[in-house]
Amino acid sequence: MLKKSAERAYLFLVFLFLYLPIIVLIVLSFNASKSKVQWGGFTLGWYQQLFSSSSMMEAFGTTILVSLLSALIATLLGTLAALGIDAMKKRGQAVMMGATNIPLLNADIVTGISMMLLFVRFTRLGLNTVIIAHITFNIPYVILNVLPKLKQSNRTTYEAALDLGATPFYAFYKIIWPQIRPGVFSGFLMAMTMSLDDFSVTYFTKGAGINTLSTMIYTEMRKGIRPEMYALSTILFLIALVLLLFMNFGPSARRGEKGGFK
Amino acid sequence: MRNLKRQLLAGPYLIWMVGFVLLPVGMILYYALTTTSGQFTTFNITSITASVHLKALFLSLKLALACTLICLGLSYPLAMILNNMNGKRHGLIVFIFILPMWMNFMLRILAWKMLLSNNGVINTVLGYFGLPGLDVLNTPSAVVFCMVYDFLPFMILPIYNAMSRIEKDVIEAAKDLGAGSLTVFFKVILPLTMSGVVSGIIMVFVPALTSFAISDLLGGGKVLLIGNVIEQAFMQEYNWNLGSGLSLVLMVFVIVSMALMNSHGEEGGAGIC
Numbered sequence: 328m329l330k331k332s333a334e335r336a337y338l339f340l341v342f343l344f345l346y347l348p349i350i351v352l353i354v355l356s357f358n359a360s361k362s363k364v365q366w367g368g369f370t371l372g373w374y375q376q377l378f379s380s381s382s383m384m385e386a387f388g389t390t391i392l393v394s395l396l397s398a399l400i401a402t403l404l405g406t407l408a409a410l411g412i413d414a415m416k417k418r419g420q421a422v423m424m425g426a427t428n429i430p431l432l433n434a435d436i437v438t439g440i441s442m443m444l445l446f447v448r449f450t451r452l453g454l455n456t457v458i459i460a461h462i463t464f465n466i467p468y469v470i471l472n473v474l475p476k477l478k479q480s481n482r483t484t485y486e487a488a489l490d491l492g493a494t495p496f497y498a499f500y501k502i503i504w505p506q507i508r509p510g511v512f513s514g515f516l517m518a519m520t521m522s523l524d525d526f527s528v529t530y531f532t533k534g535a536g537i538n539t540l541s542t543m544i545y546t547e548m549r550k551g552i553r554p555e556m557y558a559l560s561t562i563l564f565l566i567a568l569v570l571l572l573f574m575n576f577g578p579s580a581r582r583g584e585k586g587g588f589k
Numbered sequence: 590m591r592n593l594k595r596q597l598l599a600g601p602y603l604i605w606m607v608g609f610v611l612l613p614v615g616m617i618l619y620y621a622l623t624t625t626s627g628q629f630t631t632f633n634i635t636s637i638t639a640s641v642h643l644k645a646l647f648l649s650l651k652l653a654l655a656c657t658l659i660c661l662g663l664s665y666p667l668a669m670i671l672n673n674m675n676g677k678r679h680g681l682i683v684f685i686f687i688l689p690m691w692m693n694f695m696l697r698i699l700a701w702k703m704l705l706s707n708n709g710v711i712n713t714v715l716g717y718f719g720l721p722g723l724d725v726l727n728t729p730s731a732v733v734f735c736m737v738y739d740f741l742p743f744m745i746l747p748i749y750n751a752m753s754r755i756e757k758d759v760i761e762a763a764k765d766l767g768a769g770s771l772t773v774f775f776k777v778i779l780p781l782t783m784s785g786v787v788s789g790i791i792m793v794f795v796p797a798l799t800s801f802a803i804s805d806l807l808g809g810g811k812v813l814l815i816g817n818v819i820e821q822a823f824m825q826e827y828n829w830n831l832g833s834g835l836s837l838v839l840m841v842f843v844i845v846s847m848a849l850m851n852s853h854g855e856e857g858g859a860g861i862c
Contacts (some may be wrong), residue, residue: 334670334673337666337667338667338670338671338682341663341667341686342685342686344738345686345689345738345741346689347704348700348701348703348704348738349689349692349700351700351703351704351710352696352699352700352703355703362708363703363706363708363709363710364708364709364713404601404602404605405602407598407599407601407602408598408599408601408602408603410595410598410599411595411596411597411598411599411600411602412599413595414592414595414598415596415599419596423599423603426606426610426611427606429610429611429614430610432791432795432843432844432847433840434795434796434798434799434839434840434843435799436799436800436801436816436819436820436836436839437617437836437839437840437843438613440617440819440823440832440833440836441613441614441616441617441836442609442613443823444613444616444617444833445609445613448616459609462605462609463605463609463610466602466605466606470602520691523693524691524693524694525694526694526802527800527801527802530802531823540693540695541693541694541695544695544696544699545695545802545806548695548698548699548702548806549805549806552699552703556696556699559696560692560693560696560699560700563693563696564692567688567691567692568688570691571684571687571688571691572684575680575684576680
């Protein structure tokens, strides 16, 4: 019994460590007073200010655009790549997977800088460069989600379909696709999260005047904390809550699988 | 199945990788080994031995190690407790511990900056009880604190995943054969979760070693990590050659530490992905 309560207490302490900052942010987002500790009455004013700030809204739009677009393109390229890698011999697979791990294992700052050097040399930094950079670090996540599903998939059925006269595309759509679809979907979601959360790579590859939420909060925070940011935190926390609920308990969720959580 | 046509599907990815992964790394190499006028030099790389840079590198190593150890110490018991739970609410409880990690990285830094500031919540609560306030903002401790908060998920998840893969039968068998709970832990659970621990360590140590945003925002310019030195070389001094040289050193550092870690565990760093 003692062990049980010790475990409970430990869980509670970690819980507090994780949630206290978030709870304080949420409470302060409704606080009419600008003080960090005094309650000055309930207000939605910070939310109003947030929504009427054009720079904030622009950064929000850019963030959504970059993460959606980069995740979509990365999913397409990554799924095709996984299909190709799956068809390769052992040695080819090892080479491709080794290369796939480079952006995963490289430090963000190095990835960002290396791409900045390339972009500055051959083009100009802007929104496109951010999207290209995000696609680059997103593709490996897609491949790592799709490839295991391909390895588990049933090959003989696909070959039987071909023998029975199905075109490769039709056979793929009817047989392979349903088997890898959960992997493609979780790869897409993981890519989008990585992209939403990214700071370092965006920071180095963005052109002047272009900001995602991360880079904008960084610039703002160097000047000081504004209460609108509490409101922004609350909204983003709710979005994360909904997304994660959907991923873990939604229709495509299968708990206990690799990559299901992250 | 193993036909050439299907292998060609990886073609676009291969081209993309050469263009946006290998070529950029080549650019770093080029800048690192040349002067501004394009002549060959090793100065940019050897400048890591300059005392300012060396100090930053050692501080980064120290903070990254501290952060990794704290994360490991916090996560392992947590993963064990979570894994031993069963019943209906199990999924929900795991969910609760994963959710905060999904909040934007920058906003999590903001939260701690606000909590730790001199007139922030923590100091007010301490003052209320008549305790002396903490003056941690702008010190290395604040940076480590925030790093732990930011990178803890990268330690919890792989360890938890490794632990949940252990078959209950294996533990039962060990117990049937007379092993005590300590023996079970050291002979069964620990070895079987080692791969998760190794991935966790890599996934926390590398970002902690190379981060610059946390030290910049919570260190108040007083905590200079190697990431900050590189960032300043690029964004403030516009000395790209020096920045590239230091990045190259950092890259080698990361690769060596990962190789060292990996030789102790069977699975690689991408194990949890």
